[in-house]
Amino acid sequence: MAPQFLILSLLISCQALTSTTKASEDTGFVGSLDRATLGLEKKNQVSHFRFYFHETFTANNATSVPVVPALPKYNTTTSFGTVGVMDNALTTGPERSSKLVGRVEGLYAATSQTEFNLLVVLNFVLTEGKYNGSTITILGRNRISQNLREIPVIGGSGVFRFATGYAEVNTVFLDPQTRSTIEYNIYVSHY
Ligand SMILES: *[C@@H]1O[C@H](CO)[C@@H](O)[C@H](O)[C@H]1NC(C)=O
Ligand SMILES: *[C@@H]1O[C@H](CO)[C@@H](O)[C@H](O)[C@H]1NC(C)=O
Ligand SMILES: *[C@@H]1O[C@H](CO)[C@@H](O)[C@H](O)[C@H]1NC(C)=O
Numbered sequence: 001m002a003p004q005f006l007i008l009s010l011l012i013s014c015q016a017l018t019s020t021t022k023a024s025e026d027t028g029f030v031g032s033l034d035r036a037t038l039g040l041e042k043k044n045q046v047s048h049f050r051f052y053f054h055e056t057f058t059a060n061n062a063t064s065v066p067v068v069p070a071l072p073k074y075n076t077t078t079s080f081g082t083v084g085v086m087d088n089a090l091t092t093g094p095e096r097s098s099k100l101v102g103r104v105e106g107l108y109a110a111t112s113q114t115e116f117n118l119l120v121v122l123n124f125v126l127t128e129g130k131y132n133g134s135t136i137t138i139l140g141r142n143r144i145s146q147n148l149r150e151i152p153v154i155g156g157s158g159v160f161r162f163a164t165g166y167a168e169v170n171t172v173f174l175d176p177q178t179r180s181t182i183e184y185n186i187y188v189s190h191y
Contacts, residue, residue: 038161039191040162040191042191044162044189044190044191045189045190045191046165046187046188046189047187047188047190048185048186048187049124049136049184049185049186049188050092050183050184050185050186051090051091051092051101051102051124051183051184051186052090052091052092052093052094052098052172052181052182052183052184053088053089053090053091053104053181053182053184054088054089054091054096054179054180054181054182055086055088055179055180055181055182056088056178056179057176057177057178057179057180058177058178058179063086063087063088063089064084064085064086064088064180065084065085065086066082066083066084067083067084067085068081068082068083068084069081069082070082070110074113075113075114077116078110078112078113078114078115078116078117079110079116080110080111080112080113081109081110082108082109082110083107083108083109083110084107084108084109085106085107085108086104086105086106086107086108087103087104087105088103088104089103090102090103090104090124090125090126094172094173094181094183096181100127101126101127101128101131102124102125102126102127102128102131103125103127104122104123104124104125105122105123105125106120106121106122106123107120107121108120108121108142111141115143115144115145116144116145117141117142117143117144117145118141118142118144119139119140119141119142120138120139120140120141120142120151121137121138121139122137122138122139123135123136123137124136124137124138124184124186130159131158131159133158134156134157134158134159134160135156135157135158135160136153136156136160136163136186136188137153137154137155137156137157137163138151138152138153138154138167138186139151139152139154140152140154142169147170147171148168148169148170149168149169149170150166150167150168150169151166151167151169152165152166152167153165153166153167153186153187153188156188156190159190160188160190161190161191162190162191163188163189163190164188164189165186165187165188165189166186166187167184167185167186167187168184168185168187169182169183169184169185170182170183171183
């Protein structure tokens, strides 16, 4: 009785094994994975980062530059059609001289015909401690007219694989002729 039961359960487990393997063979390019293989068996943690980035607009050393001008046939107050790039210093404090912890590399585009709103795509490239080499990616609508803007965290790399969350953004200082300082509070869930 006991050996028969053993053989039966062996047969069942063999069948289970071939059916999962078969699922990946069916397509030839996809298979399921144990979460632990990617370190996902741990409970995810939530971190709050407070950063400041600093844009310089002056021509000879600009870190944030419009590349495509606004479309003239549209309402000029919205800058609709403008596209720009940036590579800004990221620091721990609102002073440009505070500790440098990374860069913000990104793109922006003015995408509203009725107000000055930006679509932003930003990579926060960290260079500090265990975060060195990891990135947080933010993509969304930056509604400039609001004091506090919210932009989704859509992912990341390194420490921030599988990241989700959001950023709260406010302008600490802005002079469109010279420079800006922007505060980012990023709430991010990661493993
Ligand atoms: C950029 O250049 C301006 C004018 O030359 C200078 O005042 C400013 O300190 C420079 N900023 C940076 C961040 O190098
Ligand atoms: C242009 O946009 C501004 C800000 O939204 C608005 O007040 C103004 O009426 C618009 N002008 C035209 C011609 O649409
Ligand atoms: C970050 O990593 C780079 C490349 O591995 C290294 O050169 C650099 O010194 C590191 N920075 C810090 C602050 O640890």
